[in-house]
Amino acid sequence: EPEVTQTPSHQVTQMGQEVILRCVPISNHLYFYWYRQILGQKVEFLVSFYNNEISEKSEIFDDQFSVERPDGSNFTLKIRSTKLEDSAMYFCASSEPRSQETQYFGPGTRLLVL
């Protein structure tokens, strides 16, 4: 069964460094999303992306964050200058045109900012 994949599974970085989290959505899906879950807190929406542009973004998704679909398969989340409070599990999700509302999630990338 097709699934969303994410790399790396874990990333440790120093405060102020840039990180890029990578996702490969399900192949026929056209809607892409990033969410994060800070330890012990709710899963929070960051951004949705369709047709090479951001559809919606939350207040969390400030100028430090950016997303890109650099080729036909990858979808990336970049954090330009990481802060301690960016430490979280980051989930990528995707959905297909016929059922946009139904999102399938990847296994997540656990980011630790020191």
Added chain:
Amino acid sequence: AQSVTQLGSHVSVSEGALVLLRCNYSSSVPPYLFWYVQYPNQGLQLLLKYTSAATLVKGINGFEAEFKKSETSFHLTKPSAHMSDAAEYFCAVSDHNAGNMLTFGGGTRLMVKP
């Protein structure tokens, strides 16, 4: 704005007993509702969804949920718990007017006693 409340951050049942996980939502538009399950160290797996068809929805692993508009609820049930059902369960509501963003509840950790 949408919101989801899951009553009970931890629920413990005996193997073979009824599982009932509660979810109440608030939405300004007719909601699409979802239950996701997260096993330890894994991503979010879709259990079931309500998208304005039948109000009683059946999902994977014997789970089902009933949409009750008058109660703004979407409780998750399973007649007989298995040890393998131990996981964290998240209820979510989709805003199809805002890039399909999902708003999640705080999650309920289900423990199954032998």
